[in-house]
Amino acid sequence: MRIGVVGVGRAGNALTDALLADEDARGVEYVAEAVAIDTDAGDLNSLDRVDEQRRHLLGAVHTDGEGTAGDAKLAAEIVREERPELQAAVDAIPVGSVDATVVIAALGGGTGAGVAPAVVDLLTQLTGTPVYTVGILPGVAEVGGDGGATGVSDGPKRTDDAVAGDHADRPLSSNAAGAVRALSAASDDLLLADLDVWRASGAPYTPAWDRLDTDLTTRLGSLFAAGETDAPTPERILDASELHNTLGAGGVSAVGSASNAVENGRREGLVGGLLDRVTGADGPAVDEGEAVSVATNTTRKALTHRLSLPCDLTSASRAAVVFHAPPAWLSRRGLERARSLVEEETGVPEIRWGDYPDPTAEEFRVTVLVTGVDRADRLAALRPDEFDA
Template sequence: MRIGVVGVGGGGSALADALVADDAARADGYLAAAVALDTDAGALASLDGVAEDHRHLLGAVHVDGEGTAGDADLAAEIAREERPELRAAVDAVPVGSVDATLVCAALGGGTGAAVAPAVADLLDQLTGSPVYAVGVLPGTEEAGGDGGAVGVGDPARVKGGAGDGRGDEGAEADALDGPDRPLDSNAAGAVRALAAACDDLVLADLDVWRAAGAPYAAAWPRLDADVAARLGALFAAGEASDPVPERVLDASELGNTLGAGGVSVLGAAGTAVDNGRREGVVGGLLDRIAGADDPEVDEGEAVSAAANAARKAVTHRLSLACDPTSASRAAVVFHAPPAWLSRRGLERARGIVEDETGVPQIRWGDLPDPRADEFRVTVLLAGVTDCDRLDDLGDAIDPTRLG
């Protein structure tokens, strides 16, 4: 699936940056263009992958490049007043040559919560292709916050004073004297607005990536890289050409999966495998000169690797804790060295996903990669309706009424 990406706010822009990096690392790219929109000039300047001319500062008159400090009402005002600027910014996405557009946002901050739905609505009017969103829910113990504009390891993003979402003791202490920034309230409103504006909303919960008792700052880069890798596997599966997959999960199948309504959740897990490549710099050079032999793989080991990864992906490695059996549709991508993609192993892995979700006729594709060092399974669960985290967000959100 060929996509365009628009990152909104600090967290959304950082995730768009991670998608650029993921795309660059793959043999078959899926990313047509990436755009970043933010009210924080420092956060925009700290990006690595999004081209400078595709970074757009919003609300300079209102906030002078300092961000909205979690004020969703102010961000909504900026979005209304600067709609022509929003349209000019998203013009960088070649809507006529992409299969879909993805809007990324951290939903606890003001800019992500309020501007991302406006961007999604605008894209829906400009293109006939689907518009999807991926939203990051704030941590349940996060203090204040700009929804991820900070805490991603770059000092330029760790600014803004009280309650900036760092999740460490200093930020929490500062938040006591800072403005009231209702992260859950912002997120609850953004979930409803994005679900209404998009063809599908994929959610990730920051708490999934936070180690027990650790600062939230360390969780943000892990989430960015992991969510980008999961999305990248799904998008890249339809673009793979060498080696040729046994079965391609193309844009139409992925789009049909994402058209379930409600919210979607990503799962992924891997089992280490031998790819037959030599180790070290010299070994890699020899592989490139003389070629690398495919490893001899025992059928039983291939089946076991596929089954173990599939079970973990759908039960223990979800981007948002939910009941897998409440999903109405599912898609799976198997990424591994070609020798490990045995037909019996793939059948066993698909059977596990079917058993754990109750979804018949799982859509699937394989992504053979001679360089891979694990058998990795990526799962998309769409139309999820049973999720305690959504119920706990502000006024209880009923996932069955989203979309």
């Protein structure tokens, strides 16, 4: 799937930067254009991969370029006053040549909660292709001043922007509740990631942000890149239309992933790699039973281990799976068994799936997308009138 990406706020822009790095690492082009929007000049300047011409600072008159201090109402006011600048930012997305546009934001801070809904609104007016949002929910114990848990400071805040002064203890859940409501209504799909999934019990939040960046980027990259690779030829392609159909359930989605190390049998070095290409070597002979076992065990783990939004899987209405591994490990029987496992665990009657043969891979990775979720404890806490626990 070819996508345009719009990062909003510190965390959204960090993930946008990370997606560009993931694209480079895979050698598969799936990001057509990337834009960064923020109210903090320092955060914009810290980006490595988003083109400087695609970085847009909002609200400098109100904030002196130092962020909104967690004030979503101030961010919304900035949007109203600087709508032309926001329009110029989203105009950089080549909406006529992408399959979808993805807006990424942390929903607990002021910039993400206040600006992301306006970005989605503008994009839906510009394009007939879907607009999806990736939203990061703040940790339950995360507080505004330091990003730490229950007052435990762990360095610069990642939710969006530093909160200071009278708002140092501002709960982030109220921002997140409003943003979830607005984005689930405006977006074609809202994929959520709960920061607490990546936080060890009682630990500070900064390491959790780092783990979330790495894991979520890998999961999104696996989904978007799956339909863009054609060498070696996949058994089945999960293309843009199938992803659209999966995400077409609307509402809220979650993504899980897991991996197991496997032997790829590739020779190291320039000479070894050249010999592999000349001889057509595609890896070691793999026992069929072992391939089936790895596929099913990894899939089971992907459904239970660090799902981006812990939820009742049986409340999902649609699902899709990507299998990324060395070609020799992509046993048709193993993939079918794994797909059937997702069907059993979710109750979704038709699971869309695709494989991503990668001779350089050293692991068997499974990425599972579940959409139309309507039973999740975290959502019930944020929006008790709309979601079941």
